[in-house]
Amino acid sequence: xxxxxxxxxxxxxxxxxxxxxxxxxxxxxxxxxxxxxxxxxxxxxxxxxxxxxxxxxxxxxxxxxxxxxxxxxxxxxxxxxxxxxxxxxxxxxxxxxxxxxxxxxxxxxxxxxxxxxxxxxxxxxxxxxxxxxxxxxxxxxxxxxxxxxxxxxxxxxxxxxxxxxxxxxxxxxxxxxxxxxxxxxxxxxxxxxxxxxxxxxxxxxxxxxxxxxxxxxxxxxx
Numbered sequence: 001x002x003x004x005x006x007x008x009x010x011x012x013x014x015x016x017x018x019x020x021x022x023x024x025x026x027x028x029x030x031x032x033x034x035x036x037x038x039x040x041x042x043x044x045x046x047x048x049x050x051x052x053x054x055x056x057x058x059x060x061x062x063x064x065x066x067x068x069x070x071x072x073x074x075x076x077x078x079x080x081x082x083x084x085x086x087x088x089x090x091x092x093x094x095x096x097x098x099x100x101x102x103x104x105x106x107x108x109x110x111x112x113x114x115x116x117x118x119x120x121x122x123x124x125x126x127x128x129x130x131x132x133x134x135x136x137x138x139x140x141x142x143x144x145x146x147x148x149x150x151x152x153x154x155x156x157x158x159x160x161x162x163x164x165x166x167x168x169x170x171x172x173x174x175x176x177x178x179x180x181x182x183x184x185x186x187x188x189x190x191x192x193x194x195x196x197x198x199x200x201x202x203x204x205x206x207x208x209x210x211x212x213x214x215x216x217x218x219x220x221x222x
Contacts, residue, residue, distance in 0.1 A: 031193075032055070032070060032191060032193060032196070033050055033054065033055065033057070035193055035196075035197060036055075036057050036068060036070065036196075036200065037049075037050065037057055039068075039197060039200050039201065039204075040057050040059055040068065043061070043204050044061060045059035045060065045061050045066060046059055046060045046061065047059055047060060051067075055069055055070035055071065055072075056068070056069045056070075057069075058222060061085070063218045064085050064086055064087055064211065064218045065085075065086040065218070065220070065221050065222045066083070066084065066085050066086070066207075066222075067082075067083070067084045067222050068081065068082070068083050068084075068200060068203075069081070069082045069083075069084075070196065073174060077157070078155070078157060078172040078173060078174050078175045079172070079173040079174040079191075080157070080170055080171065080172055080173060081170075081171045081173060081196060081199050081200055081203065082168065082169070082170045082171075083168070083169045083170075083200075083203045083204065083207055084166050084167070084168050084169075084222060085166065085167045085207050085211055085216075086165065086166050086218060086219045086220060086221065086222055087165075087166065087167050087211050087216035087217065087218060087219055088164065088165055088216060088217050088218070088219040089135075089162035089163060089164060089165075089166075089167065089214070089216060090132065090135055091130055091131055091132030091135040091136070091162065092111070092112045092129070092130060092131050092132075092162060092163065092164070093112075093128075093129070093130040093132075093135060093136055093139070093160075093161075093162040094106075094111070094112065094127075094128070094129040094130070094159065094160070094161050094162070095126055095127070095128050095129075095149065095153065095159070095160040096126065096127045096153065096156070096158065096159050096160075097125060097126055097127075097153040097154065097155070097156065097158060098124070098125055098126060098127055099155075099156040099177075101156045104127075104156055105127060106127050106129065108129065111129065112129040112130050112131040113129060113130075113131070114127065114128065114129055115128050115129065115130050115133055115136060116128070117133070117136050117137050117140045117141075118137070119137055119140060119141040120140045120141075120146060121146065122146065122150070126149075126153065135214075139210070139213055139214050142213040144209050144213060145209060145210065145213050148205060148206045148209040148210070149206065151202050152169065152171060152202050152203060152206045154171075154172070154175070154177050154178050154181050155171075155172040155175035155176075155177045155178050156177075157170070157172040157175060158170060158171050158172055160206070160210070162210075162214075164219075165219040165220070166219060166222075167207060167210060167211060167216065169203050169206060169207055171199045171202075171203055173192065173195060173196060173199060174188070174192070178195075178199075182195060182198070
């Protein structure tokens with residue numbers, strides 16, 4: 001091989017490798033999308049469908065528009081699974097688990113203040129913010145709510161967020177605390193589809209408990 005053709009040969013190898021990797025990732029994404037679509041059907045979503053954006057499933061549940069999004073790891077942000085239910089909340093309410101991580105305590109310069117609902121037995125395990133104590137106290141006093149919250153708030157990144165027009169639940173997937181909870185190895189090549197399905201199922205159960213317990217009404221389309 002001459003010195004003149006060497007750069008072209010290396011370039012061709014790089015291009016072929018990049019194309020092969022893109023094909024492999026595309027197949028894995030398609031397979032995950034189909035698994036999430038099947039889950040949506042099992043959840044009772046009506047007309048579940050893939051969005052034009054990979055990893056996003058949309059549908060309707062009892063008149064509520066719903067969306068589940070799989071998000072890849074990005075720099076210091078872990079792989080995530082987000083569930084959105086378009087339901088109108090009478091108050092902002094944010095719940096996160098307390099961790100020993102740096103800056104675990106949320107800054108409240110903007111947004112609702114920290115509160116401590118007295119009827120939540122494990123309130124010392126969470127950071128709870130709301131601009132209406134009555135809503136938070138009433139919701140968290142429901143017997144089915146606390147058992148549904150606990151398995152969904154594991155990592156510091158996990159959050160339950162009641163917004164004016166939606167209920168947002170975010171769960172980390174490849175976070176160390178999550179892997180320890182589920183007995184997963186520290187390093188896992190490729191996507192842990194079984195873990196993603198488990199987290200999606202837990203998220204959905206929590207969402208239905210919260211929507212029904214709070215008596216939220218539909219807030220229109222996503």
